[in-house]
Amino acid sequence: MVILGALLYQYRIMHERSGIYVGPFSSFLVKWKTRNNVLEEGDKVKKSIEELSKGLDEVKKTTLALAEKVDKLNKSLADLSREVGKLSDSFGFIVEDVARSLLPTWLHVNMGILVKNLSRAFFDLGNKVVEVDFYGEGVDVNGDSVVVFGEAKARIHGEDVKAFYDKVQQVLRQKSRSKYTLLMYGLYVHPSAVQEALQREIVVVSPYTVVSRYSANGTSRAP
Numbered sequence: 001m002v003i004l005g006a007l008l009y010q011y012r013i014m015h016e017r018s019g020i021y022v023g024p025f026s027s028f029l030v031k032w033k034t035r036n037n038v039l040e041e042g043d044k045v046k047k048s049i050e051e052l053s054k055g056l057d058e059v060k061k062t063t064l065a066l067a068e069k070v071d072k073l074n075k076s077l078a079d080l081s082r083e084v085g086k087l088s089d090s091f092g093f094i095v096e097d098v099a100r101s102l103l104p105t106w107l108h109v110n111m112g113i114l115v116k117n118l119s120r121a122f123f124d125l126g127n128k129v130v131e132v133d134f135y136g137e138g139v140d141v142n143g144d145s146v147v148v149f150g151e152a153k154a155r156i157h158g159e160d161v162k163a164f165y166d167k168v169q170q171v172l173r174q175k176s177r178s179k180y181t182l183l184m185y186g187l188y189v190h191p192s193a194v195q196e197a198l199q200r201e202i203v204v205v206s207p208y209t210v211v212s213r214y215s216a217n218g219t220s221r222a223p
Contacts, residue, residue, distance in 0.1 A: 025041060028051045096120075096133055099152040099185035099205075103134065106205060107148065110140035113181060115148055123171045130171055140179065150183040160184075160191030
């Protein structure tokens, strides 16, 4: 193709010098050059596309590698979440065990309620089952029957008190008792929990404070 172009170019120069009209040949040369330019541009575009394709392949490989790392990270976070959940559950059970050991004596000494033991209980309400951390039946200083509902949490906030109260009320609506005591045990008691406990006559016990309010109907007896 290069040789043909050179020959045509020489041919055109020769005829121009001789003054002879060579229009068809000149037109052919222009078309040939145009075609050659198009082919060169096409080669450049093809080369650019190939380079772009290689770049996209690299991006794809990088994306896949990143996705794999993200999957591993998500799996690690899920494993960590499970371990933290297990640790939280274990700590919660420890708090329950401590409360279950201490509260019967505390109830007897401070509220005059004698209950042999407090254990986890499940109440079948028909459409659902309600679970409480502590449940026990005993008698007060007057010899009247009293039931104790309790819950233990490492940290007690206002919403925890509300949730516990609402849960027990569901049980009491179906299992009416003449006297009952609502009791919560925690290692930390938030100020919001104090207000909610006083409002709902729930006794809250922690290693550092006791929140209680005397009620004449026997719902809760203060020291």
